[in-house]
Amino acid sequence: MTAASSKHLDMQPNGCLNDSMPNDMNDVFKALADPCRRELLDRLYEDNGQTLGELCERMAMTRQGVTKHLALLEAANLVVVVWRGREKLHYLNPEPIQQIHERWIGKFERHRLEALDTLKRTLEDSQDE
Amino acid sequence: MNKPEFVYVTYIDTTPDKVWQALTNGEFTRQYWGGRSITSDWQTGSTVKHLKPDGSLDWAGEVLEADPPRRLSYTFDPSGEMSGQKSEQTAQPQAEKPSRVTFEIEEYMGKVRLTLTHDRFEPGSKVLQGISVGWPAILSSLKSLLEKGEPLFPDWS
Structure with a gap:
């Protein structure tokens, strides 16, 4: 374990440690x-x-x-x-703010991207006809 | 001397070799880069192609520097015109000149410090606006894939 991370560990209350944070x-x-x-x-x-x-x-x-x-x-x-x-x-x-974004907003973004993808496919399909 | 327009630094709990592979291997990029595959022989002067899941060209470029597993640099040309090949985007009148992407991979306290610098944009570049939103999502997905074994947006396209 590195010196920097052990410093942080000391500051953590018990039970507060997990991988997602x-x-x-x-x-x-x-x-x-x-x-x-x-x-x-x-x-x-x-x-x-x-x-x-x-x-x-x-x-x-x-x-x-x-x-x-x-x-x-x-x-x-x-x-x-x-x-x-x-x-x-x-x-x-932007990296840390991206991490914050993904933690609490990312799942909505994923749905938005899927919706855009569906829209794109629908439009492309209708063009082919 | 112009200053870089976009810089992104992320720390990834992995090895430099794995990061190198993740950046240069199409099978790998497909997993975290919205199904897109990067292809090149990674020799200086060679072509880099980034292909959409359907095999069409997303963007192309030229390898400027490839020093595994430390430094990778290529041009980034979203207009995608390469040796007679044209994508639908080349018809757009606002096609910009290629910009430059550089990755630096360093070991840092048992992790990898990955620095992306994207520079040489035209003033008021639309491509810069696009990549400023795109790179954080792509590199964050890469980090997630290397650390947890799962990308963030595997199906994004």
């Missing part, structure tokens, strides 16, 4: 539970791939504060970094 989801919800960090994600959603300097220009917060919030977002995999030469660009990573 990865431990790092706690990091995701903690990271999302702050308006400044949500605002940083909003900024990246509007314009993905920004440097720290660009993000600071539009935030009413110190550079140090933005750095701290970005580190938490990175730890939760909500933000990922891409190096372009010497520039460190921050990207909104």
Whole structure:
């Protein structure tokens, strides 16, 4: 077991562990539970791939504060970094939000996709006639 | 130097070889990628084809780099015009130039860190809008297949 995962396990109440809730989801919800960090994600959603300097220009917060919030977002995999030469660009990573989406909305999406598929087939069949 | 438009990072509890296989083997992609099969000999310069369940072309591209099991890059051309072959979509006037898909596979704390970068889009690209919705669903289905043995949307087409 890795050091990082045992840290999370220690924080889990007994009986709360199961496969469907990865431990790092706690990091995701903690990271999302702050308006400044949500605002940083909003900024990246509007314009993905920004440097720290660009993000600071539009935030009413110190550079140090933005750095701290970005580190938490990175730890939760909500933000990922891409190096372009010497520039460190921050990207909104949709992966954790996709996991949340699938957990509670995914089954409805599946029905929607099936409905679309049925519609497509029906339309194609009627074209053939 | 343009910056990438789309980046997606996911951690998968598996091995780099399995991720490589899942990305390059048509029998594998068919299971998590809405029944679609990817085909190529994965040599630089070779064609990549992505076929719908009925065998028609979904999109095509060219292998830019294939370094198993670490790095895979190909062009992505949803207009699907390859060597005289035309799909119905090529008739659309808004066909965009091919963009670029790059997968990086790294081991990270006993798991695999899979990074997808999709870049080189035209300004205001419609393809970018489409892939921004598509990749999260596809790669999440891949993760589910590799970790739990079942994809999320096996029948999606």
